[in-house]
Amino acid sequence: MESSFDPWSPPALRLVCLDIDDTLINCTAALRRTLHALTGRGDMWPLWDLITEEHVALVVAGKIEYASMHERRTECFLAELGVVVDAAEVLSFERRRRELLSRSWRLFDDVLPCLDWLRAAGVLLAAITNASGAHQRAKIADLGLAPYFDHVAIAGELGVAKPDPVIFTSVCLALDCALTATVHVGDKLDTDAVGARDAGLGAVWLDRDDTGLATPDGVHLISGLAELPELLVSEFATIGVPAPRTQRDPLVRARDRVS
Numbered sequence: 001m002e003s004s005f006d007p008w009s010p011p012a013l014r015l016v017c018l019d020i021d022d023t024l025i026n027c028t029a030a031l032r033r034t035l036h037a038l039t040g041r042g043d044m045w046p047l048w049d050l051i052t053e054e055h056v057a058l059v060v061a062g063k064i065e066y067a068s069m070h071e072r073r074t075e076c077f078l079a080e081l082g083v084v085v086d087a088a089e090v091l092s093f094e095r096r097r098r099e100l101l102s103r104s105w106r107l108f109d110d111v112l113p114c115l116d117w118l119r120a121a122g123v124l125l126a127a128i129t130n131a132s133g134a135h136q137r138a139k140i141a142d143l144g145l146a147p148y149f150d151h152v153a154i155a156g157e158l159g160v161a162k163p164d165p166v167i168f169t170s171v172c173l174a175l176d177c178a179l180t181a182t183v184h185v186g187d188k189l190d191t192d193a194v195g196a197r198d199a200g201l202g203a204v205w206l207d208r209d210d211t212g213l214a215t216p217d218g219v220h221l222i223s224g225l226a227e228l229p230e231l232l233v234s235e236f237a238t239i240g241v242p243a244p245r246t247q248r249d250p251l252v253r254a255r256d257r258v259s
């Protein structure tokens with residue numbers, strides 16, 4: 001008589017976690033436009049991105065508070081440009097930057113078909129983002145993403161950021177899912193993919209720019225979200241089979257309202 005336990009069967013998949021910025025929302029394009037408008041220069045993105053990564057690392061290391069990170073980042077950015085400003089001017093710059101950004105957000109074209117597929121496949125969905133709380137929740141709501149997610153984990157609200165394993169495990173605990181039954185998908189190789197792998201989750205690196213960087217062991221590579229369903233089906237054979245959706249589905253209605 002055959003045993004029901006099959007050591008060669010692939011793991012079950014119950015939860016898919018997704019990064020938000022530059023995974024679902026084309027933030028880099030919006031930030032580039034915003035920085036160009038604020039500084040009059042079109043080459044500011046690499047500097048801003050580098051300073052952002054440095055400041056997120058300081059938060060993760062516990063050296064600065066998340067709440068002060070945005071003002072510190074802007075002060076550092078302006079100092080790199082040789083602009084000396086006081087605290088009020090830093091706040092003013094940051095306020096204008098957020099106003100401009102809030103009018104620039106766009107989803108990548110492959111996002112809604114992928115989210116529809118995942119919901120139809122019956123997995124739970126969570127967002128895990130290193131952004132701050134209020135503006136990130138507004139962004140998620142404005143773009144019609146909120147109804148898709150069973151849980152949203154925001155670093156600014158939790159006081160812990162990716163790649164700290166605490167943020168990944170907190171989501172699995174909140175949704176009562178095993179780490180091994182969870183996959184995280186994100187655009188940052190270290191923060192998202194390696195962080196998720198080291199926390200014990202399945203790890204998918206979304207390299208939209210086809211950078212050609214080596215993919216670390218234990219990390220799956222995709223170049224667009226259209227590739228995610230096939231990857232999940234091939235790696236997690238127990239994922240459900242998507243069923244046809246109807247116009248009565250609340251997610252479809254929510255999407256239609258924002259399109």
Ligand SMILES: [Mg+2]
Pocket residue numbers: 019020021022023186187188
């Ligand atoms: Mg990202």
